[in-house]
Amino acid sequence: MTLLGLYNYWIVVVLMMIGFYIVIAQGNLVKKIVGLNIFQTSAFIFFISLAWREGGTAPIALPGVTDYANPLPHVLILTAIVVGVALTAMGLALVVRIHEAYGSIEEDDIHQQDDPQ
Amino acid sequence: MSEHLPALQVVIALTAAPLVMLLNRLPRVAWGVTLVTCWATLLVAVLLLLQVLDGSAIHYEMGGWAPPWGIEYRVDGANAWVLLIIGLVSAVVMPFARRSVEQEIPADRIGLFYSAFLLANAGLLGIAITADAFNIFVFFEISAIASYALIAMGRDRRAVLASYQYLIMGTIGTTFLLIGIGFLYIMTGTLNLGDLAARLPEVTDTRTIRAAFGFIAVGISLKLALFPLHLWLPNAYSYAPSMVTVFLSATATKVAIYVLLRFVYTVFGFEFSFVELSMAWVLMPLALLGIVIPSLIAVFQDDVKRLLAYSSVAQVGYMILGISFASALGLMASVLHLFNHAITKAALFMAVGCLVYRLGGVSLTRMAGAAERMPWTMAAFVVAGLSLIGVPLTAGFVTKWYLLQAALMEGFWPVVALLLATSLIAAVYIWKVVEAAYFRAPPEDARELREAPLALLVPTWVLTGSTIVFGVWAQFPVAAARNAAEALLGVPQSW
Numbered sequence: 001m002t003l004l005g006l007y008n009y010w011i012v013v014v015l016m017m018i019g020f021y022i023v024i025a026q027g028n029l030v031k032k033i034v035g036l037n038i039f040q041t042s043a044f045i046f047f048i049s050l051a052w053r054e055g056g057t058a059p060i061a062l063p064g065v066t067d068y069a070n071p072l073p074h075v076l077i078l079t080a081i082v083v084g085v086a087l088t089a090m091g092l093a094l095v096v097r098i099h100e101a102y103g104s105i106e107e108d109d110i111h112q113q114d115d116p117q
Numbered sequence: 118m119s120e121h122l123p124a125l126q127v128v129i130a131l132t133a134a135p136l137v138m139l140l141n142r143l144p145r146v147a148w149g150v151t152l153v154t155c156w157a158t159l160l161v162a163v164l165l166l167l168q169v170l171d172g173s174a175i176h177y178e179m180g181g182w183a184p185p186w187g188i189e190y191r192v193d194g195a196n197a198w199v200l201l202i203i204g205l206v207s208a209v210v211m212p213f214a215r216r217s218v219e220q221e222i223p224a225d226r227i228g229l230f231y232s233a234f235l236l237a238n239a240g241l242l243g244i245a246i247t248a249d250a251f252n253i254f255v256f257f258e259i260s261a262i263a264s265y266a267l268i269a270m271g272r273d274r275r276a277v278l279a280s281y282q283y284l285i286m287g288t289i290g291t292t293f294l295l296i297g298i299g300f301l302y303i304m305t306g307t308l309n310l311g312d313l314a315a316r317l318p319e320v321t322d323t324r325t326i327r328a329a330f331g332f333i334a335v336g337i338s339l340k341l342a343l344f345p346l347h348l349w350l351p352n353a354y355s356y357a358p359s360m361v362t363v364f365l366s367a368t369a370t371k372v373a374i375y376v377l378l379r380f381v382y383t384v385f386g387f388e389f390s391f392v393e394l395s396m397a398w399v400l401m402p403l404a405l406l407g408i409v410i411p412s413l414i415a416v417f418q419d420d421v422k423r424l425l426a427y428s429s430v431a432q433v434g435y436m437i438l439g440i441s442f443a444s445a446l447g448l449m450a451s452v453l454h455l456f457n458h459a460i461t462k463a464a465l466f467m468a469v470g471c472l473v474y475r476l477g478g479v480s481l482t483r484m485a486g487a488a489e490r491m492p493w494t495m496a497a498f499v500v501a502g503l504s505l506i507g508v509p510l511t512a513g514f515v516t517k518w519y520l521l522q523a524a525l526m527e528g529f530w531p532v533v534a535l536l537l538a539t540s541l542i543a544a545v546y547i548w549k550v551v552e553a554a555y556f557r558a559p560p561e562d563a564r565e566l567r568e569a570p571l572a573l574l575v576p577t578w579v580l581t582g583s584t585i586v587f588g589v590w591a592q593f594p595v596a597a598a599r600n601a602a603e604a605l606l607g608v609p610q611s612w
Contacts, residue, residue, distance in 0.1 A: 023285060080295060090262050
C-alpha cells in the first residue's frame with residue numbers, strides 16, 4: 001500500500017526513464033528534443049508533487065486556513081519551466097540550422113555526410 | 118558602493134548584454150561596450166579577492182532579503198579565486214576578439230554574438246558567486262544556453278551539430294542537478310548552501326540524501342566533462358569560433374569543478390563524501406583513465422584545435438585526481454590547476470586562433486612550415502605548450518609539482534609514475550604540432566602567409582607571458598589556492 005501510496009513518484013520515475021530512453025535511442029533530432037522535454041517534465045512533476053501536504057489547501061492566505069501546500073517548489077518550477085522553454089527553442093533552432101546545412105535531421109544520415117566511409 | 122560589489126559582479130555583465138544586442142548595427146561599439154564590461158568585471162573580481170585573501174567571507178543579501186528566504190551571494194577564498202579566473206580570461210580575450218570575430222562572424226551578427234558572450238560570462242560568474250542551490254541551476258542554464266548559441270556560430274557546419282550534442286548532454290546534466298537539489302530540499306526545507314550544510318547532518322544517513330549526492334555528482338560531472346562523460350567537449354571546442362573556444366576552455370569546465378567542490382566539501386562535507394561514500398575510489402580511476410585515454414587520443418589528432426580539446430579533457434582529469442587524494446594538499450593542487458590550466462590553455466587556443474586567422478584552418482598539413490612566417494605566434498604556442506607539459510619555470514610545472522607531492526604524501530607510487538608518463542604523452546602531442554610548424558615544408562598550394570596582426574598577438578603574449586610569470590613567481594597563485602582550499606575545508610591548514 002505504502003509502495004503504491006506514493007504513486008506520484010512512480011510516475012516521475014517512469015516519465016524520467018521514458019524521456020531518457022528517447023534521448024539516447026532516437027536518431028531523429030526533433031524526437032530527441034521531445035525526449036528531453038519529457039525528461040525535464042518528470043523533474044517538474046517531482047518538485048510540484050513534493051510540495052503537497054495531506055489535507056492542505058492552495059497556498060492562499062484565507063481566514064481559518066493553517067494547512068497549505070508549500071508554494072516555494074511551485075515558484076522554482078515556474079522558473080525551471082521558463083528555462084525548459086528556452087532550451088527547447090534553442091534546440092529546435094539548432095535543428096533548423098542542421099536541416100539547412102545537411103538536408104536531414106536523422107543522426108545516421110548526418111554522420112554519414114560528414115565522414116563518408 | 119563597495120558593499121554591493123558581489124551583486125555588481127554579475128549585474129554589470131547581465132545588464133550590458135541586452136544593451137550590446139541593441140548595438141547590433143554598430144559592431145565596433147558593441148565590441149567596445151563588451152570590452153569595458155569585461156574589464157569592469159575583472160576589476161570587481163580583483164577587489165573581491167583582495168577582501169577575502171585573509172580567510173574571511175563576504176555575505177550579501179540579494180534585494181535585502183535575509184537568507185535563507187532571500188538569495189544570498191557569498192564570496193570566500195574559493196569562489197573569489199574562480200571569479201578572478203573568469204574575469205581575467207574574459208578581460209584578455211576581448212582585445213583578441215575584435216579582429217578574430219570580425220573575420221569569423223558575419224557583420225550583421227557581431228552585436229548578437231557579443232551579447233551571447235556577455236550572457237555566458239554573467240552566467241558563469243553567477244554560478245561561482247551564488248550561495249543558493251537553485252540559483253546555481255538557473256545560472257548554469259543561462260551560461261549554457263548562451264554557450265550553445267556561441268558554439269553554433271562557428272563557420273563549419275559541424276559547429277551546429279556540436280552545439281546540439283552539447284545541448285542534449287548539458288541539459289541532462291543540469292536536470293540531474295535539479296533533481297538532486299529537489300532531494301536536498303525535501304529533506305532539509307532549504308536551498309541556501311550554508312543552511313543546507315547546517316541541516317544535513319541530522320538526516321545524512323538516509324537514502325534520499327545519498328540519492329541527492331549521486332544525482333548532483335553525476336550532473337555536475339557531465340558539465341565538467343569528467344571522463345567518460347566528456348563526449349560533448351571535443352566537438353564543441355573544435356568547431357566553435359576561436360574566441361569562444363578560448364573563453365569556454367578556460368572557464369566553463371573550471372566553474373563546474375568549483376560547483377562540485379562546493380557541494381562535496383561545503384554542503385555534504387568531507388566526512389560524508391569521502392569517508393561514508395568513498396567518493397575518492399570512484400573519482401580516482403575515472404581521473405586516471407581520463408588523463409591517459411584522452412591524452413593518447415590527442416596524439417593521433419590531425420586538427421590542432423581538436424588535439425587541444427582532448428588535452429583539455431585530460432587536464433580536467435588532473436584536477437579531479439587532486440580532489441580524489443582527499444587531502445588538503447591535493448585539493449590545493451586542484452584549485453591551483455584551475456588557474457594555471459586556464460591561462461595555459463587560453464594562451465594555446467589564442468595562438469591557434471592567430472593561426473586560424475591567417476590560415477583559415479589548423480590541420481597539421483595546412484599549418485606545415487607556418488613558423489617561418491608566423492614566428493611570434495608559434496613561439497607563443499611553444500612556450501604555452503611547455504607549460505601544458507609541465508616544464509620547470511612555467512605555471513604548469515607548479516601544479517604538477519604540488520600534485521606529485523600530494524600523491525607522494527599518500528604513497529600512491531603508481532599514480533606518481535602515471536603522472537610523469539602522461540606528461541611525456543603531452544610532450545608528444547605538443548611536439549607533433551611544433552614539428553609540423555617548424556620542420557616541415559609548407560604545402561605546395563600554401564597561401565601567402567604573414568604574421569598575425571598585433572591585435573591578436575598582444576593578448577596571446579600577455580597570457581603566454583603570464584604562464585611564465587606565474588611559473589617563476591608562484592607565491593601569489595599558491596597563496597590564493599591555499600586560501601581557497603582552506604575556505605572549502607572550513608579549517609585553517611598548516612601547509
